[in-house]
């Protein structure tokens with residue numbers, strides 16, 4: 001339900017292709033799709049916040065710097081993966097000559 005969907009035919013998109021990033025082709029209706037840029041941007045911000053938060057918690061627990069980096073990295077990967085799957089939305093790729101961009 002919260003998974004990425006094709007805006008053209010509403011079928012679920014294969015996660016493997018979603019994680020490869022960039023544009024994908026819907027397996028059902030073969031529309032060329034591209035992720036909305038601002039959602040990718042928000043995902044990146046969330047990852048950075050998660051890394052900071054993870055490192056901060058590790059620091060508060062008295063762990064040394066390498067451990068803080070590891071925990072921050074894990075937090076970033078987990079949040080990034082979740083954010084990507086739940087936030088990312090696609091639109092049908094605009095044909096050539098279209099000026100509208102978002």
Ligand SMILES: [Zn+2]
Pocket residue numbers: 006007008009010011026027028029030031
């Ligand atoms: Zn489709």
